[in-house]
Amino acid sequence: MDKRDSIKSKFELALSIFTVFFKIGAFTWGGGYAMLPLIKNEVVERRKWITSEDFIDGIAVSQSLPGPIAVNTATFVGHKLCGKFGAIVAVTGAILPPTISILVIAMFFSRFRELTVVQNFFKGANPAIIALIVSAVIDIGKSALKRYREFVITLILLFLLIYLRIHPILAIVISAILGIVFGEKR
Protein backbone atom coordinates (compact mmCIF):
# COMPACT_ATOMS: atom_id res chain seq x y z
CA MET A 1 0.00 0.00 0.00
CA ASP A 2 1.50 3.37 -0.93
CA LYS A 3 1.27 6.36 1.31
CA ARG A 4 -1.80 7.87 -0.28
CA ASP A 5 -3.75 4.66 0.09
CA SER A 6 -2.81 4.39 3.73
CA ILE A 7 -3.88 7.95 4.41
CA LYS A 8 -7.12 7.27 2.58
CA SER A 9 -7.88 4.10 4.52
CA LYS A 10 -7.00 5.85 7.77
CA PHE A 11 -9.42 8.59 6.89
CA GLU A 12 -12.12 6.07 6.10
CA LEU A 13 -11.56 4.27 9.38
CA ALA A 14 -11.70 7.57 11.28
CA LEU A 15 -14.91 8.46 9.52
CA SER A 16 -16.56 5.18 10.45
CA ILE A 17 -15.33 5.45 14.07
CA PHE A 18 -16.90 8.88 14.16
CA THR A 19 -20.17 7.66 12.64
CA VAL A 20 -20.50 4.72 15.01
CA PHE A 21 -19.91 6.80 18.14
CA PHE A 22 -22.08 9.63 16.88
CA LYS A 23 -24.89 7.12 16.52
CA ILE A 24 -24.23 5.74 19.99
CA GLY A 25 -24.16 9.26 21.43
CA ALA A 26 -27.41 10.17 19.73
CA PHE A 27 -29.43 7.15 20.68
CA THR A 28 -28.61 6.46 24.28
CA TRP A 29 -30.93 8.27 26.54
CA GLY A 30 -30.28 8.26 30.26
CA GLY A 31 -26.58 7.78 29.54
CA GLY A 32 -24.13 5.56 31.32
CA TYR A 33 -24.74 1.87 31.44
CA ALA A 34 -27.57 1.98 28.90
CA MET A 35 -24.84 2.68 26.36
CA LEU A 36 -22.75 -0.43 26.89
CA PRO A 37 -24.89 -3.03 25.06
CA LEU A 38 -25.19 -0.63 22.13
CA ILE A 39 -21.44 -0.01 21.96
CA LYS A 40 -20.77 -3.74 22.24
CA ASN A 41 -23.23 -4.52 19.46
CA GLU A 42 -21.58 -2.00 17.13
CA VAL A 43 -17.87 -2.49 17.77
CA VAL A 44 -17.73 -6.18 18.74
CA GLU A 45 -20.55 -7.93 16.91
CA ARG A 46 -21.28 -5.85 13.81
CA ARG A 47 -17.93 -4.28 12.93
CA LYS A 48 -15.68 -6.82 14.66
CA TRP A 49 -13.28 -4.02 15.51
CA ILE A 50 -12.27 -5.56 18.81
CA THR A 51 -12.78 -8.94 20.46
CA SER A 52 -15.25 -9.55 23.23
CA GLU A 53 -12.43 -10.11 25.76
CA ASP A 54 -10.73 -6.84 24.86
CA PHE A 55 -14.06 -5.07 25.16
CA ILE A 56 -14.64 -6.48 28.64
CA ASP A 57 -11.15 -5.39 29.69
CA GLY A 58 -11.89 -1.96 28.31
CA ILE A 59 -15.15 -1.71 30.23
CA ALA A 60 -13.42 -2.72 33.45
CA VAL A 61 -10.94 0.11 33.02
CA SER A 62 -13.61 2.58 31.90
CA GLN A 63 -15.61 1.89 35.02
CA SER A 64 -12.68 2.18 37.37
CA LEU A 65 -11.44 5.52 36.05
CA PRO A 66 -13.30 8.77 36.64
CA GLY A 67 -15.44 10.24 33.88
CA PRO A 68 -18.59 9.37 32.00
CA ILE A 69 -18.50 5.73 30.96
CA ALA A 70 -19.41 6.65 27.36
CA VAL A 71 -16.42 8.98 27.11
CA ASN A 72 -14.05 6.44 28.65
CA THR A 73 -15.25 3.58 26.45
CA ALA A 74 -15.06 5.76 23.34
CA THR A 75 -11.49 6.69 24.26
CA PHE A 76 -10.57 3.06 24.77
CA VAL A 77 -12.11 1.73 21.54
CA GLY A 78 -10.91 4.69 19.45
CA HIS A 79 -7.38 4.28 20.76
CA LYS A 80 -7.42 0.56 20.07
CA LEU A 81 -8.34 1.18 16.44
CA CYS A 82 -6.43 4.26 15.50
CA GLY A 83 -4.25 5.49 18.36
CA LYS A 84 -4.69 8.87 20.03
CA PHE A 85 -6.25 10.28 16.87
CA GLY A 86 -8.86 7.52 16.91
CA ALA A 87 -9.59 8.23 20.57
CA ILE A 88 -10.22 11.90 19.89
CA VAL A 89 -12.43 11.09 16.89
CA ALA A 90 -14.49 8.58 18.90
CA VAL A 91 -14.98 10.92 21.88
CA THR A 92 -15.92 13.81 19.60
CA GLY A 93 -18.49 11.60 17.89
CA ALA A 94 -19.94 10.42 21.19
CA ILE A 95 -20.31 13.87 22.80
CA LEU A 96 -21.45 15.82 19.76
CA PRO A 97 -25.14 14.73 19.83
CA PRO A 98 -25.67 15.52 23.54
CA THR A 99 -23.72 18.77 23.22
CA ILE A 100 -25.75 19.94 20.23
CA SER A 101 -29.10 18.98 21.76
CA ILE A 102 -28.35 20.66 25.10
CA LEU A 103 -26.95 23.71 23.36
CA VAL A 104 -30.17 24.12 21.37
CA ILE A 105 -32.25 23.65 24.53
CA ALA A 106 -30.08 26.09 26.51
CA MET A 107 -30.41 28.72 23.78
CA PHE A 108 -34.20 28.66 23.87
CA PHE A 109 -34.82 27.52 27.42
CA SER A 110 -34.66 30.95 29.04
CA ARG A 111 -37.54 32.01 26.80
CA PHE A 112 -39.65 28.92 27.44
CA ARG A 113 -39.08 28.36 31.12
CA GLU A 114 -41.32 31.24 32.16
CA LEU A 115 -44.27 29.60 30.40
CA THR A 116 -46.69 28.11 32.91
CA VAL A 117 -46.95 24.89 30.96
CA VAL A 118 -43.16 24.34 31.04
CA GLN A 119 -42.98 25.14 34.74
CA ASN A 120 -45.79 22.73 35.48
CA PHE A 121 -44.11 20.04 33.40
CA PHE A 122 -41.02 20.37 35.61
CA LYS A 123 -43.12 20.49 38.76
CA GLY A 124 -44.47 17.08 37.77
CA ALA A 125 -41.22 15.64 36.43
CA ASN A 126 -38.98 16.73 39.32
CA PRO A 127 -40.48 14.34 41.91
CA ALA A 128 -40.18 11.57 39.31
CA ILE A 129 -36.49 12.26 38.75
CA ILE A 130 -35.97 12.02 42.51
CA ALA A 131 -37.81 8.67 42.46
CA LEU A 132 -35.43 7.56 39.70
CA ILE A 133 -32.40 8.49 41.78
CA VAL A 134 -33.73 6.82 44.94
CA SER A 135 -34.36 3.70 42.89
CA ALA A 136 -30.78 3.88 41.59
CA VAL A 137 -29.51 4.08 45.19
CA ILE A 138 -31.31 0.82 45.96
CA ASP A 139 -30.04 -0.97 42.84
CA ILE A 140 -26.45 0.21 43.09
CA GLY A 141 -26.44 -0.26 46.87
CA LYS A 142 -27.53 -3.88 46.48
CA SER A 143 -24.81 -4.70 43.99
CA ALA A 144 -22.00 -2.57 45.43
CA LEU A 145 -22.35 -3.06 49.19
CA LYS A 146 -21.49 -6.65 49.94
CA ARG A 147 -20.31 -6.36 53.50
CA TYR A 148 -21.61 -4.90 56.72
CA ARG A 149 -18.54 -2.65 56.91
CA GLU A 150 -19.24 -1.14 53.49
CA PHE A 151 -22.79 -0.40 54.53
CA VAL A 152 -21.64 1.38 57.68
CA ILE A 153 -19.09 3.43 55.73
CA THR A 154 -21.84 4.44 53.29
CA LEU A 155 -24.04 5.69 56.15
CA ILE A 156 -21.16 7.62 57.72
CA LEU A 157 -20.26 9.24 54.40
CA LEU A 158 -23.89 10.11 53.80
CA PHE A 159 -24.04 11.78 57.22
CA LEU A 160 -20.84 13.72 56.47
CA LEU A 161 -22.17 14.82 53.06
CA ILE A 162 -25.61 15.88 54.23
CA TYR A 163 -25.07 17.30 57.71
CA LEU A 164 -21.45 18.41 57.74
CA ARG A 165 -21.65 19.37 54.05
CA ILE A 166 -18.21 18.02 53.25
CA HIS A 167 -17.05 18.35 49.66
CA PRO A 168 -17.92 15.28 47.55
CA ILE A 169 -14.24 15.00 46.59
CA LEU A 170 -13.42 14.58 50.28
CA ALA A 171 -15.95 11.74 50.51
CA ILE A 172 -14.23 10.07 47.54
CA VAL A 173 -10.77 10.51 49.07
CA ILE A 174 -11.89 9.22 52.49
CA SER A 175 -13.38 6.06 51.04
CA ALA A 176 -10.37 5.44 48.79
CA ILE A 177 -8.12 5.62 51.88
CA LEU A 178 -10.47 3.31 53.82
CA GLY A 179 -10.31 0.91 50.86
CA ILE A 180 -6.54 0.77 51.20
CA VAL A 181 -6.66 0.46 55.00
CA PHE A 182 -9.22 -2.38 55.02
CA GLY A 183 -8.14 -3.94 51.72
CA GLU A 184 -6.26 -7.15 51.04
CA LYS A 185 -2.57 -6.98 51.80
CA ARG A 186 -1.40 -8.89 48.71
Added chain:
Amino acid sequence: MILLKLFLAFAQIGLFAFGGGYAILPLIEKEMVNNLHWLTHKEFLEVVTISQLTPGPIAINAATFVGYKVGGVIGSLIATVSVCLPPVILVLIVVRFLKRFETNIWVNNVLKGLRPAVVALIASAAYSLVRGGGITEIKGLIIGIASFIILRTRKLDPILILIIAGIVGILIYQ
Protein backbone atom coordinates in the same frame (compact mmCIF):
# COMPACT_ATOMS: atom_id res chain seq x y z
CA MET B 1 -11.04 34.88 33.17
CA ILE B 2 -14.52 33.43 33.46
CA LEU B 3 -13.62 30.94 30.72
CA LEU B 4 -10.56 29.82 32.68
CA LYS B 5 -12.74 29.38 35.76
CA LEU B 6 -15.17 27.37 33.68
CA PHE B 7 -12.35 25.19 32.40
CA LEU B 8 -10.93 24.53 35.87
CA ALA B 9 -14.32 23.85 37.46
CA PHE B 10 -15.33 21.26 34.88
CA ALA B 11 -11.88 19.69 34.61
CA GLN B 12 -12.11 19.12 38.38
CA ILE B 13 -15.56 17.55 38.00
CA GLY B 14 -14.25 15.30 35.21
CA LEU B 15 -11.28 14.27 37.31
CA PHE B 16 -13.39 13.16 40.28
CA ALA B 17 -16.40 11.79 38.41
CA PHE B 18 -16.17 8.28 39.83
CA GLY B 19 -19.07 5.89 39.55
CA GLY B 20 -20.64 7.73 36.64
CA GLY B 21 -24.19 8.97 36.24
CA TYR B 22 -25.94 10.18 39.35
CA ALA B 23 -22.81 9.94 41.51
CA ILE B 24 -21.53 13.03 39.69
CA LEU B 25 -24.53 15.15 40.75
CA PRO B 26 -23.26 16.20 44.21
CA LEU B 27 -19.98 17.27 42.63
CA ILE B 28 -21.74 19.44 40.06
CA GLU B 29 -24.09 20.83 42.70
CA LYS B 30 -21.30 21.69 45.13
CA GLU B 31 -19.32 23.60 42.51
CA MET B 32 -22.05 25.12 40.35
CA VAL B 33 -24.72 25.90 42.97
CA ASN B 34 -22.92 26.32 46.31
CA ASN B 35 -19.43 27.54 45.42
CA LEU B 36 -19.63 29.40 42.13
CA HIS B 37 -23.35 30.31 42.13
CA TRP B 38 -23.65 29.68 38.41
CA LEU B 39 -26.90 27.80 38.91
CA THR B 40 -29.78 28.15 41.36
CA HIS B 41 -31.18 25.05 43.06
CA LYS B 42 -34.15 25.22 40.73
CA GLU B 43 -31.98 25.42 37.62
CA PHE B 44 -29.87 22.52 38.85
CA LEU B 45 -32.99 20.43 39.19
CA GLU B 46 -34.05 21.44 35.67
CA VAL B 47 -30.65 20.50 34.27
CA VAL B 48 -30.93 17.05 35.87
CA THR B 49 -34.39 16.52 34.38
CA ILE B 50 -33.36 17.83 30.95
CA SER B 51 -30.29 15.57 31.02
CA GLN B 52 -32.50 12.59 31.55
CA LEU B 53 -34.74 13.59 28.67
CA THR B 54 -31.93 14.16 26.17
CA PRO B 55 -29.23 11.75 24.97
CA GLY B 56 -25.81 11.61 26.56
CA PRO B 57 -24.05 11.45 29.92
CA ILE B 58 -25.29 13.80 32.61
CA ALA B 59 -21.82 15.30 33.12
CA ILE B 60 -21.65 16.33 29.46
CA ASN B 61 -25.19 17.70 29.51
CA ALA B 62 -24.58 19.72 32.65
CA ALA B 63 -21.28 21.04 31.27
CA THR B 64 -22.87 22.17 28.01
CA PHE B 65 -25.82 23.80 29.80
CA VAL B 66 -23.82 25.62 32.47
CA GLY B 67 -21.10 26.55 29.99
CA TYR B 68 -23.67 28.19 27.73
CA LYS B 69 -25.27 30.04 30.61
CA VAL B 70 -21.94 31.37 31.85
CA GLY B 71 -20.07 32.00 28.61
CA GLY B 72 -22.30 31.48 25.58
CA VAL B 73 -21.46 29.00 22.84
CA ILE B 74 -17.71 29.28 23.47
CA GLY B 75 -18.33 28.69 27.17
CA SER B 76 -20.37 25.59 26.47
CA LEU B 77 -17.65 24.15 24.24
CA ILE B 78 -14.93 24.88 26.80
CA ALA B 79 -16.95 23.33 29.64
CA THR B 80 -17.76 20.24 27.59
CA VAL B 81 -14.19 19.67 26.45
CA SER B 82 -12.78 20.27 29.92
CA VAL B 83 -15.09 17.75 31.61
CA CYS B 84 -13.89 15.12 29.09
CA LEU B 85 -10.20 15.98 29.15
CA PRO B 86 -9.13 14.33 32.46
CA PRO B 87 -10.94 11.03 31.79
CA VAL B 88 -9.63 10.84 28.20
CA ILE B 89 -6.05 11.48 29.32
CA LEU B 90 -6.34 8.94 32.17
CA VAL B 91 -7.73 6.23 29.87
CA LEU B 92 -4.94 6.88 27.34
CA ILE B 93 -2.35 6.52 30.09
CA VAL B 94 -3.88 3.38 31.59
CA VAL B 95 -4.35 1.47 28.28
CA ARG B 96 -0.56 1.34 28.02
CA PHE B 97 -0.36 -1.02 30.96
CA LEU B 98 -3.87 -2.40 31.03
CA LYS B 99 -3.17 -5.84 32.48
CA ARG B 100 -0.95 -4.54 35.24
CA PHE B 101 -3.60 -1.96 36.12
CA GLU B 102 -6.38 -4.51 36.36
CA THR B 103 -4.50 -6.87 38.65
CA ASN B 104 -2.81 -4.23 40.79
CA ILE B 105 -3.75 -4.74 44.43
CA TRP B 106 -3.70 -1.01 45.27
CA VAL B 107 -5.96 -0.21 42.37
CA ASN B 108 -8.35 -2.96 43.41
CA ASN B 109 -8.46 -1.85 47.02
CA VAL B 110 -9.12 1.75 46.06
CA LEU B 111 -11.88 0.71 43.64
CA LYS B 112 -13.57 -1.46 46.23
CA GLY B 113 -13.16 1.35 48.73
CA LEU B 114 -14.93 3.76 46.39
CA ARG B 115 -18.14 1.72 46.30
CA PRO B 116 -19.61 3.11 49.54
CA ALA B 117 -18.75 6.64 48.38
CA VAL B 118 -20.61 6.14 45.11
CA VAL B 119 -23.73 4.91 46.93
CA ALA B 120 -23.51 7.72 49.51
CA LEU B 121 -23.04 10.32 46.77
CA ILE B 122 -26.12 9.18 44.87
CA ALA B 123 -28.18 9.07 48.08
CA SER B 124 -27.04 12.57 49.01
CA ALA B 125 -27.99 13.75 45.50
CA ALA B 126 -31.54 12.52 46.09
CA TYR B 127 -31.63 14.21 49.49
CA SER B 128 -30.41 17.56 48.23
CA LEU B 129 -32.79 17.52 45.26
CA VAL B 130 -35.68 17.11 47.70
CA ARG B 131 -34.30 19.89 49.89
CA GLY B 132 -33.60 22.07 46.85
CA GLY B 133 -37.27 22.24 45.93
CA GLY B 134 -37.88 18.99 44.07
CA ILE B 135 -40.80 18.06 46.29
CA THR B 136 -42.51 20.95 48.05
CA GLU B 137 -46.12 19.94 48.53
CA ILE B 138 -48.41 16.95 48.80
CA LYS B 139 -49.15 16.57 45.06
CA GLY B 140 -45.44 16.41 44.31
CA LEU B 141 -44.96 13.84 47.04
CA ILE B 142 -47.71 11.69 45.55
CA ILE B 143 -46.17 11.94 42.05
CA GLY B 144 -42.79 10.96 43.52
CA ILE B 145 -44.14 7.96 45.43
CA ALA B 146 -46.27 6.82 42.47
CA SER B 147 -43.27 7.08 40.10
CA PHE B 148 -41.17 5.11 42.57
CA ILE B 149 -43.73 2.32 42.87
CA ILE B 150 -44.18 2.08 39.09
CA LEU B 151 -40.42 2.09 38.63
CA ARG B 152 -39.91 -0.76 41.10
CA THR B 153 -42.81 -2.94 40.00
CA ARG B 154 -43.04 -2.50 36.20
CA LYS B 155 -40.35 -2.68 33.57
CA LEU B 156 -41.26 0.77 32.31
CA ASP B 157 -38.66 2.99 30.65
CA PRO B 158 -37.59 5.68 33.15
CA ILE B 159 -37.83 8.31 30.42
CA LEU B 160 -41.44 7.39 29.83
CA ILE B 161 -42.14 7.73 33.56
CA LEU B 162 -40.55 11.20 33.52
CA ILE B 163 -42.63 12.31 30.57
CA ILE B 164 -45.85 10.96 32.10
CA ALA B 165 -45.04 12.68 35.40
CA GLY B 166 -44.43 15.92 33.50
CA ILE B 167 -47.76 15.65 31.71
CA VAL B 168 -49.49 14.88 35.01
CA GLY B 169 -47.82 18.05 36.32
CA ILE B 170 -49.23 20.10 33.45
CA LEU B 171 -52.71 18.69 34.11
CA ILE B 172 -52.88 19.05 37.89
CA TYR B 173 -50.97 22.30 38.48
CA GLN B 174 -52.75 24.56 35.96
